[in-house]
Amino acid sequence: MYERIKGFRDFYPAEMQARRQVFDEVESTVRGYGFREIGTPAMEDAQLYIDKSGEEIVDELYSFEDKGGRHVALTPELTPTVARMVVAKQQELSKPIKWFSTRPFWRYEEPQQGRFREFYQTNVDIFGSSDPSADAEILAVAADMLTNLGLDAEDFEFRVSHRDILGGLLDAFGGDIATQQAIRAVDKSAKIETAEYHDLLVDAGLDYEQARTFDELLAVDEDELDELVEFAGTDRIHEAVTNLQNVLAAAEDFGVREFCDLSLETARGLDYYTGVVFECFDSTGEVSRAVFGGGRYDDLIESFGGQPTPAVGFAPGDATLSLLLQRAGVWPDEELSTDYYVLQVGDTRPVAARIARDLREGGHVVETDVSDRSFGAQMNYADSINAETVVIVGERDLENDEVTLKDMASGDQVQAPVGEFPGEHDRPTIEQFE
Amino acid sequence: MYERIKGFRDFYPAEMQARRQVFDEVESTVRGYGFREIGTPAMEDAQLYIDKSGEEIVDELYSFEDKGGRHVALTPELTPTVARMVVAKQQELSKPIKWFSTRPFWRYEEPQQGRFREFYQTNVDIFGSSDPSADAEILAVAADMLTNLGLDAEDFEFRVSHRDILGGLLDAFGGDIATQQAIRAVDKSAKIETAEYHDLLVDAGLDYEQARTFDELLAVDEDELDELVEFAGTDRIHEAVTNLQNVLAAAEDFGVREFCDLSLETARGLDYYTGVVFECFDSTGEVSRAVFGGGRYDDLIESFGGQPTPAVGFAPGDATLSLLLQRAGVWPDEELSTDYYVLQVGDTRPVAARIARDLREGGHVVETDVSDRSFGAQMNYADSINAETVVIVGERDLENDEVTLKDMASGDQVQAPVGEFPGEHDRPTIEQFE
Numbered sequence: 001m002y003e004r005i006k007g008f009r010d011f012y013p014a015e016m017q018a019r020r021q022v023f024d025e026v027e028s029t030v031r032g033y034g035f036r037e038i039g040t041p042a043m044e045d046a047q048l049y050i051d052k053s054g055e056e057i058v059d060e061l062y063s064f065e066d067k068g069g070r071h072v073a074l075t076p077e078l079t080p081t082v083a084r085m086v087v088a089k090q091q092e093l094s095k096p097i098k099w100f101s102t103r104p105f106w107r108y109e110e111p112q113q114g115r116f117r118e119f120y121q122t123n124v125d126i127f128g129s130s131d132p133s134a135d136a137e138i139l140a141v142a143a144d145m146l147t148n149l150g151l152d153a154e155d156f157e158f159r160v161s162h163r164d165i166l167g168g169l170l171d172a173f174g175g176d177i178a179t180q181q182a183i184r185a186v187d188k189s190a191k192i193e194t195a196e197y198h199d200l201l202v203d204a205g206l207d208y209e210q211a212r213t214f215d216e217l218l219a220v221d222e223d224e225l226d227e228l229v230e231f232a233g234t235d236r237i238h239e240a241v242t243n244l245q246n247v248l249a250a251a252e253d254f255g256v257r258e259f260c261d262l263s264l265e266t267a268r269g270l271d272y273y274t275g276v277v278f279e280c281f282d283s284t285g286e287v288s289r290a291v292f293g294g295g296r297y298d299d300l301i302e303s304f305g306g307q308p309t310p311a312v313g314f315a316p317g318d319a320t321l322s323l324l325l326q327r328a329g330v331w332p333d334e335e336l337s338t339d340y341y342v343l344q345v346g347d348t349r350p351v352a353a354r355i356a357r358d359l360r361e362g363g364h365v366v367e368t369d370v371s372d373r374s375f376g377a378q379m380n381y382a383d384s385i386n387a388e389t390v391v392i393v394g395e396r397d398l399e400n401d402e403v404t405l406k407d408m409a410s411g412d413q414v415q416a417p418v419g420e421f422p423g424e425h426d427r428p429t430i431e432q433f434e
Numbered sequence: 435m436y437e438r439i440k441g442f443r444d445f446y447p448a449e450m451q452a453r454r455q456v457f458d459e460v461e462s463t464v465r466g467y468g469f470r471e472i473g474t475p476a477m478e479d480a481q482l483y484i485d486k487s488g489e490e491i492v493d494e495l496y497s498f499e500d501k502g503g504r505h506v507a508l509t510p511e512l513t514p515t516v517a518r519m520v521v522a523k524q525q526e527l528s529k530p531i532k533w534f535s536t537r538p539f540w541r542y543e544e545p546q547q548g549r550f551r552e553f554y555q556t557n558v559d560i561f562g563s564s565d566p567s568a569d570a571e572i573l574a575v576a577a578d579m580l581t582n583l584g585l586d587a588e589d590f591e592f593r594v595s596h597r598d599i600l601g602g603l604l605d606a607f608g609g610d611i612a613t614q615q616a617i618r619a620v621d622k623s624a625k626i627e628t629a630e631y632h633d634l635l636v637d638a639g640l641d642y643e644q645a646r647t648f649d650e651l652l653a654v655d656e657d658e659l660d661e662l663v664e665f666a667g668t669d670r671i672h673e674a675v676t677n678l679q680n681v682l683a684a685a686e687d688f689g690v691r692e693f694c695d696l697s698l699e700t701a702r703g704l705d706y707y708t709g710v711v712f713e714c715f716d717s718t719g720e721v722s723r724a725v726f727g728g729g730r731y732d733d734l735i736e737s738f739g740g741q742p743t744p745a746v747g748f749a750p751g752d753a754t755l756s757l758l759l760q761r762a763g764v765w766p767d768e769e770l771s772t773d774y775y776v777l778q779v780g781d782t783r784p785v786a787a788r789i790a791r792d793l794r795e796g797g798h799v800v801e802t803d804v805s806d807r808s809f810g811a812q813m814n815y816a817d818s819i820n821a822e823t824v825v826i827v828g829e830r831d832l833e834n835d836e837v838t839l840k841d842m843a844s845g846d847q848v849q850a851p852v853g854e855f856p857g858e859h860d861r862p863t864i865e866q867f868e
Binding site: 001002003004005006008009010011012013016017019020031032033034036037038039040041042043044045047048062064065066067068070072074080084085087088089093094095096098099104106108118126128129131133134136137144250253254255304305336338349350353354357360363364365366367369370371372380381384385 | 538
């Protein structure tokens with residue numbers, strides 16, 4: 001027997017049906033905002049990630065040499081691919097470019113709860129607008145997605161931060177500070193002890209007192225943001241704080257302000273973010289890691305050889321999202337559903353097939369016997385697929401030009417004239433033939 | 435600048451929208467028959483293919499050693515994976531098992547028209563029924579899929595053959611014949627010269643006279659099938675011919691007989707087929723290769739260590755299917771569609787956002803300004819995304835508690851009371867406010 005590879009998953013129909021419902025709801029929300037679906041390859045030149053992704057991602061890359069001697073990698077994230085696609089057609093694409101896609105990605109990580117080597121993400125991005133409305137639209141579509149899935153403000157929160165506030169504060173300390181390294185320390189701060197966190201900041205070039213001050217500054221409330229401007233006294237911090245405030249004001253207009261909390265300690269792991277960043281958390285804390293995140297990355301397209309093009313996006317992943325939905329009790333039922341089973345008794349296939357066909361044309365899910373089985377075996381099968389109604393096409397009934405409808409929930413049965421079934425009924429049930 | 439890898443494709447929104455419409459129609463047809471979606475990994479133990487797939491597929495495998503020293507391969511086809519999944523849960527799955535999925539596969543082939551290194555397939559399979567109705571249901575769902583996509587009997591044909599008729603005839607010649615090798619020769623026969631075809635049959639163990647006889651036998655019409663039984667005089671051929679006739683009779687009951695032509699010269703390339711096989715062809719011949727194919731493979735599950743489990747399925751691929759749909763003029767328009775663009779003039783974002791939100795709740799695709807742009811720039815953008823209706827939210831209109839609706843096709847405009855827009859209208863248009 002062959003084994004599935006560690007960290008990869010098989011999805012059988014009942015679970016897949018629940019997943020499909022969730023993916024559909026996510027995509028329908030995103031489409032409502034005018035994001036357009038794109039299709040992207042599973043493989044890219046490995047150099048793309050070596051040059052552009054953080055070290056952590058490169059360490060986890062599934063990369064190899066293909067039969068043509070190319071050094072290729074399975075895509076560990078979508079952003080470098082969409083950046084490549086934007087650059088390739090930059091002139092002809094009208095701005096803002098609003099794209100999404102749902103697909104698998106691959107990272108060689110240690111599998112654990114909510115983390116797999118093959119995982120699915122819906123990537124949602126806006127290219128070509130630096131306006132705070134674009135950041136807020138990303139927050140809005142992310143929040144709508146979650147509320148459409150059945151969550152409310154008690155269930156989740158967006159911890160909103162700003163890379164340029166972090167960078168600007170670090171800058172204000174003067175001296176030779178490795179900004180990205182310090183920001184990565186901030187990203188880890190919630191998961192490690194304060195002393196270790198301060199050590200990491202010191203490794204990045206702060207001294208211990210500066211590390212403590214920095215830590216305190218990041219704890220400010222929303223109405224104390226001016227203290228940061230005062231502390232640093234730079235245009236950069238002033239602009240970054242104003243930008244953050246404008247994004248939150250736009251989120252207010254978009255009706256999703258209630259889901260957003262200021263949290264400068266939130267930094268996001270990836271190096272390419274430049275402005276507002278956010279992470280979605282389970283408000284109850286039961287799902288302990290970030291459910292997903294996103295933010296602004298204005299320099300990436302240019303670094304790919306394109307015209308300077310501001311960008312902002314987010315990307316919910318399947319594994320953590322399902323943990324949150326399960327925790328909140330809104331994960332869809334993992335149960336098959338079937339509208340009709342057309343049961344054949346004796347040599348009635350032509351009539352049964354005609355009825356199945358007519359019901360399918362009405363948009364229903366309809367199964368019929370393809371195994372030449374007994375009445376009892378067919379009934380058991382109809383039960384196993386949760387058929388709502390069984391249409392029994394029997395030789396004797398047909399002599400009277402009738403079929404029998406059986407409601408599987410109540411067990412009630414009625415006869416219906418075969419020539420009038422399903423007839424003009426959108427969804428024929430036993431009530432309509434009583 | 436980074437290049438896309440050869441044989442891989444990027445799909446931009448307009449093309450992707452057409453592809454999505456086609457995938458949705460395919461999946462909706464398949465779901466109507468009660469096939470259930472499954473989700474499957476992109477990677478398997480490479481040994482699975484080395485043991486189970488034909489030589490050709492193994493030569494084209496994207497395989498490599500992962501960071502844990504596993505010899506893995508990107509899935510070049512789905513059948514081995516679903517076989518593994520059936521075996522893993524054989525006891526608990528109720529039969530027949532009817533599964534489908536749409537996803538990419540990877541083969542290192544030379545790219546050409548209708549062939550890519552990354553391609554998409556919808557795999558549709560029934561496990562657990564050896565009844566001719568199951569084969570016919572596969573033919574029926576395949577035909578319905580194509581007619582639902584807008585094709586008719588003038589556009590396509592299913593060339594139906596039977597592996598056991600081919601095998602049984604070869605057997606009847608006696609001697610030491612390599613059956614799979616001879617069947618692979620039949621599979622190639624349409625693409626090569628007769629002399630070369632006969633040479634291949636001779637390589638497989640026939641003599642030249644037998645090769646000619648075999649060739650003639652395969653050319654029989656449907657009403658001459660008894661001649662094959664007579665020629666061979668074996669139970670095996672008798673049963674195979676009867677099985678084929680029963681499948682065609684069931685296809686008649688299922689309403690798809692008109693799409694099926696007997697064509698014993700059709701063999702399918704893969705080794706694992708055992709019974710009825712078929713290939714879909716463009717009736718005009720403009721698309722010269724098979725569009726897709728399928729058939730019965732009763733021995734595969736057992737060869738994976740499972741209980742003997744009959745199986746039959748088919749798998750349309752995106753590239754050839756789109757060639758056929760384009761040839762027939764039924765490929766969907768590659769054009770974006772947008773229901774509403776909510777245009778902001780002046781500081782009207784709160785009202786514009788409220789209107790956009792209400793329209794989205796009605797299930798519409800709605801964009802609004804996220805770039806702080808001028809009236810003209812917003813109008814151009816609304817035009818570029820084919821917005822049907824533009825809702826102009828202007829400061830002056832709002833002073834009169836009004837918004838302006840503009841029908842983009844006619845250019846007509848009306849005013850609507852802001853408090854009543856969109857109101858209870860399912861799909862508010864300018865007519866409703868005139």
